[in-house]
Amino acid sequence: MSKTTWIKDIAWTILWDEDTDQHVYARHSNLVFRDDQIIYIGPNYSGEFSQVIEGGNLFVMPGLINIHSHAAHEPAEKGVREEHYSPKFFSGLYERMASFWMEAEGYSAAAEVSYCELLKSGVTTVVDWSVPFDGWIEAMAKSGLRGYITPEFVSSTWKPVGDGELDYAYKEDGGKGDFEAALRIVKAAENHESGRLSGAIGPGQIDTCSKELLRNSYAIAQSTDRPFMVHIAQLTLEFHSMVEQHGMTPIQYADSLGLLGPTTVLGHAIFIDEHSSIPERETKVDLDFIAQSGSSVAHCPTGFARGGIALESIARYRRTGINLGIGTDQSPHNLIEEMRAAIIAGRMAGDSIRELGAAEVLRMATVGGASALNRSDIGKLAEGMKADIVLVDLSESSMRPVRDPLLNLIYHAADRGVKDVYVDGEKVLGDGVVLTIDYEDALRRLEQAQRMMLGQVQDYDYAKRTIEEMVPFSLPVRR
Ligand SMILES: [Zn+2]
Structure with missing residues (x-):
């Protein structure tokens, strides 16, 4: 009825x-x-x-649209990630991704906590780009969110090996098996009886995926009308290694592989050939490549601002004609706070109050996100x-x-x-x-999973450090 x-x-x-x-x-x-x-x-x-x-x-x-989140991982790094920095790698990301692991129950607890944070901050549609875990589809369906299940797959994983040296651990099949598994999960989500679930194709990072995997997955995304997303131009080390390996910037490399187009969502397209931290690259064509292709950018300012990094500048991206949406790359998954951060970080980076305001940021968090996902039925009343x-x-x-x-x-x-x-x-x-998730229960399960994850760090860390050695507390602890 x-x-x-x-x-x-x-x-x-x-x-x-x-x-x-x-x-x-x-x-x-x-x-x-x-x-x-x-x-x-x-x-x-x-x-x-x-x-x-x-x-x-x-x-x-x-309802707000979050086009970039890693719901099943990020809450487990609460109290760890916020100030973690490894000077050897100009980021703490490589070390954490190599040594932080949870069982499926941990990922599902983290996802439920993220979904609660999203709902409490007015998000109705979310792209959840996570490493697949058992029970993912059921957890998202239960949350009541409109969701894009986006299983991450790669050809290789980052492997920090020593004094600032970053190696890659390659998968024997180049990531083909994980991509096929991702497709099966996406199809199962799309067929879910709730009718609220969709799927997107998400090779993890531009530097961890082979040309073949990137091209093949993009072709499948294109032929099946699914959004395609990849992390790109998000780290300085990535920028320099792409220039060294391919003689071009990450954005130009993606263009050369034919990965840019109206259904492509770039996370986060910060380190482009006119960013102030890359003074030696002054070709200034990356923004035009993105704009002319119709690709969207997933803007997630909080995590980067914590590391002293900003997209430069949001007004310039918009003026160039690039569609931007908002996401929560890290915890908390509070999209309204993320909108505030977008305004503040945008004005600092652009050195002007006229850089961005509430109307523009609301547009990004609604119709900008809908457009990135090629949807005309959400984002507006x-x-x-x-x-x-x-x-x-x-x-x-x-x-x-x-x-x-x-x-x-x-x-x-x-x-x-x-x-x-x-x-x-x-x-x-x-x-x-x-009303859909037992938040307290999810938090308890997450607490347990985080304890286990951090307790195992020493086994996986390349330098065999404890979590306290890798990420010291913010204040000295008196025993
Ligand atoms: Zn991300």
Whole structure:
């Protein structure tokens, strides 16, 4: 039986204005959705309904889209990753990826914790690009999120071997088996009875995948209309090794392999041939390559800003015509805080308040993400769109006083303001509480998994260090 929900006389709503191609505020409007679809937005509603929500204290906006996350790994690195840096490799990533391992239960606990953080911050669609684990599809389906299962596969893994030396551990079949397994998982997700799950093709990193694996996986993504994503231009060491090996920048290398196109999402395209940390490369063509191909960039500012790194500059990328979406590459998976970070980091890197504002960042986190995923049914509140809706509580203290609710939400309240979330017309967050996942249970399982993971670091680390030696505590510990 169909269910019709009428959100009545809403104080503030963010509607999509087709004529001017932008989000706009509306006062005292009514939003009605039936099952998974929005059927009415306007000043007066006189049709049928099965339930009414009073909108007098609400700010209603479209569900947010997170186009880049590693939900099953990142929460396990909480309290470890934030300040970890290895001067030998100009990043802590290589050492951690080589020595941090969990059992399937750990990955599933981490994924559930991430899904809770996402829902609490108003995310309704997420790309989860993780190393596959048993129970992944079921965990995502249970969360109620609209999800893109994106199993990571590679030809080789990073292998730090000594004084700043980075080697690669190659797979015998070049990653073919893992790619085939990824495809099977993607198909199973797409066939899931919820109808909310999709798949994307995600070779891990431009420098860990062979030309053959990159070309083959891109061809499959193209022929099956699935988004294609790869980590690229995300580390200085990667940039220099690509130049050394191929005589071109990572972006130019991807272009030479034919990997750039309208269904390609680049994470994170920071170290391009005009980034200030690469003074010797001044060809300044990378941005044009990205723009002309129609590829999107997944912008995840928080993790990079923690390492003193910024995309330079977000306004320049936008001016060049590049579509940008937002993601949470690291924990927390709080997309509203990520939007705030995008504004602040963008203004610092661009040296101007005019660099980026709330309207542009909302666009990135909604229609920008939808466009990256080639979707026209999400990211906007308009009749006929999916009922992916966020209700913000205007009476919450961090939302008061209310003059411009979007500014309050991004700069002040973030997840504290998010009251209810609907995905596909189903309520998945109520009064700030996740209704689909036992958050406390997931946290307990994650705590256990993190203890095990960190306890084993010494076995895998190339220098045989304990976790305390590899990543010291932020303060000295008195025993
Ligand atoms: Zn990433």
